[in-house]
Amino acid sequence: MKLIQVPHCVQLVTHVYNSQYYGIPYSNDMTPDAEKNPNPFARNHPPLPLIEGLRVVEREPDQRRLTRAYTDRAVDFIERNAEHPFFLYLPHTFPHMPLFASEPFEGQTERGLYGDVIEELDWSTGQILDTLRRLGLDRSTLVFFTSDNGPWLIKGAFSGSAGPLREGKGTTFEGGHRVPMIAWWPGTIPPGSTSHEVVTAMDLMPTMAAVTGPVPNYIAFDGHNIMPILRQEPGAVSPTEAYYYYRGRELQAVRWGAWKLHVPHRFRSIHGARLSSPTHPGAYVQDSIGLALFHLATDIGETRNVASENPEIVNQLQSLMARARADLGDALTGTEGVGIRQAGS
Secondary structure, three states: OOOEOOOOEEEEEEEOOEEEEEEOOOOOOOOOOOOOOOOHHHOOOOOOEEEEOOEEEEEOOOHHHHHHHHHHHHHHHHHHOOOOOOEEEOOOOOOOOOOOOOOOOOOOOOOHHHHHHHHHHHHHHHHHHHHHHHOOOHHHOOEEEEOOOOOOHHHHHHOOOOOOOOOOOOOOOHHHHOOOEEEEOOOOOOOOOOOOOOOOHHHHHHHHHHHHOOOOOOOOOOOOOOHHHHOOOOOOOOOOOOEEEEEOOEEEEEEEOOEEEEOOEEEEEEEEEEOOEOOEOOEEEEEEEOOEEEEOOOOOOOOOOOOOOOHHHHHHHHHHHHHHHHHHOEOOOOEOOOOOOOOOO
């Protein structure tokens, strides 16, 4: 594995003793600059730093330059390390709010500034893939392109769309967790292939580890190797029995096959919310859900609660949640998990 790309900084790693960093250390709305950040609730921070290595090279950088700067650094990194195994991690700052696009892309799409930002990210991805092809690295490089969460719908025209999915970022509905993922490895991953198997970002690290070589036994992964799915091997299925949806420390839902169970919890809803404008942060509406079972294969929008018709499925999923609580804990029920590990362990 040579490259993983996902859509607020660039981290470039060649060897464990030769890592490089260039980017901002946290979300780009964490700035006190009122002109760059109209949201007064997100201004309680020091000036936004642009960091190279361990050194601040600029404060409150012109964010219109970030996507191009990250792209140029990524291309240069690949060119300088073409003869060595390398790992490139490129999580772009955008489309996190506030949005900025460079001059060649600003005002170029029908979707406004959000569309301009996405167009520039598309250009950036193309530059990286073209570099891999030009250097003859495409058939020995695994590329992942994905996102960390669903759209920040409160931002209105400055956010993406969850399509038919319910709610968005910050919830445990499908609109908050389900995101597109593209894997690219010419000669290994069949072109144009698709899969409906469920995988998560936790699966990326063990997948890369499986590709690059043996992993010490003392390293514990929370995910699984999904190369059989990516290769479209016959009978390849999701290696995870159940998926647990946590919001902070609250276990709010579980998915088992096509079934998804929500336990009673409160959530922030976009329905009836006051959307943001360039000068106002907007406000969600607080809502709640009771015990609710959805069949995602026939109800991707989580609109029809079929818990009363399927008590045996509800019991099965509740048993899975009880097992997860015992391991990972759950603030909703006040359960302390016995399997919680320190970060990095």
